[in-house]
Amino acid sequence: EVQLVESGGGLVKPGGSLRLSCAASGFTFTTYSMNWVRQAPGKGLEWISSITSSTYIYYADSVKGRFTISRDNAGNSLYLQMNSLRADDTAVYYCARDAYGDHFFDSWGQGTLVTVSS
Amino acid sequence: EIVLTQSPGTLSLSPGERATLSCRASQSVNGDYLAWYQQKAGQAPRLLIYGASSRATGIPDRFSGSGSGTDFTLTISRLEPEDCAVYYCQQYGNSRTFGQGTKVEIK
Numbered sequence: 001e002v003q004l005v006e007s008g009g010g011l012v013k014p015g016g017s018l019r020l021s022c023a024a025s026g027f028t029f030t031t032y033s034m035n036w037v038r039q040a041p042g043k044g045l046e047w048i049s050s051i052t053s054s055t056y057i058y059y060a061d062s063v064k065g066r067f068t069i070s071r072d073n074a075g076n077s078l079y080l081q082m083n084s085l086r087a088d089d090t091a092v093y094y095c096a097r098d099a100y101g102d103h104f105f106d107s108w109g110q111g112t113l114v115t116v117s118s
Numbered sequence: 119e120i121v122l123t124q125s126p127g128t129l130s131l132s133p134g135e136r137a138t139l140s141c142r143a144s145q146s147v148n149g150d151y152l153a154w155y156q157q158k159a160g161q162a163p164r165l166l167i168y169g170a171s172s173r174a175t176g177i178p179d180r181f182s183g184s185g186s187g188t189d190f191t192l193t194i195s196r197l198e199p200e201d202c203a204v205y206y207c208q209q210y211g212n213s214r215t216f217g218q219g220t221k222v223e224i225k
Contacts, residue, residue, distance in 0.1 A: 044218045045219075058213070102168070103214060104210050105155075
């Protein structure tokens with residue numbers, strides 16, 4: 001069974017940093033592209049970043065230059081380093097797996113809440 | 119960026135009724151790379167449909183997707199109480215963007 005478990009969320013001040021983690025199990029992690037998708041309170045879904053199995057990386061304009069996605073294939077983990085955080089980064093952050101060879105999301109974690117507030 | 123506009127914003131129907139949800143793209147979606155997700159309150163999204171019309175594993179056949187180009191539809195043929203959720207479309211033919219969602223309420 002595919003499992004994605006996020007951790008690392010919490011309360012952080014504007015301008016601060018936070019690192020999110022996603023522990024993956026139940027599938028061959030190295031062969032899948034992985035993503036971060038966020039959802040602000042009461043709002044819709046926003047894709048923010050992807051990393052392929054070959055470590056090609058993509059970002060949404062809203063986070064480019066501030067967030068860094070990475071992966072540890074040996075440890076079956078996905079990460080999101082978030083710097084220069086702003087109030088509008090407040091959201092639940094989901095780890096999501098791309099379907100094999102495709103770009104829709106076939107598995108999701110339960111999410112971790114990031115709150116940016118002074 | 120391809121903008122997806124979903125309508126209606128909220129749909130309120132009785133059990134057994136048919137629900138029709140629309141997703142319109144600002145430009146043609148390459149390869150009909152359009153997915154639908156269901157998100158129940160307090161839960162992560164769940165994949166329903168991909169490739170505009172293919173049901174994901176384990177999804178009941180009362181859910182169906184159709185459309186191409188710029189106009190796509192998710193149909194729930196006979197609503198059940200557990201279908202109460204927000205439904206999102208997502209295009210993945212040119213980067214990835216989501217629609218703003220349609221809330222389905224069961225009377």
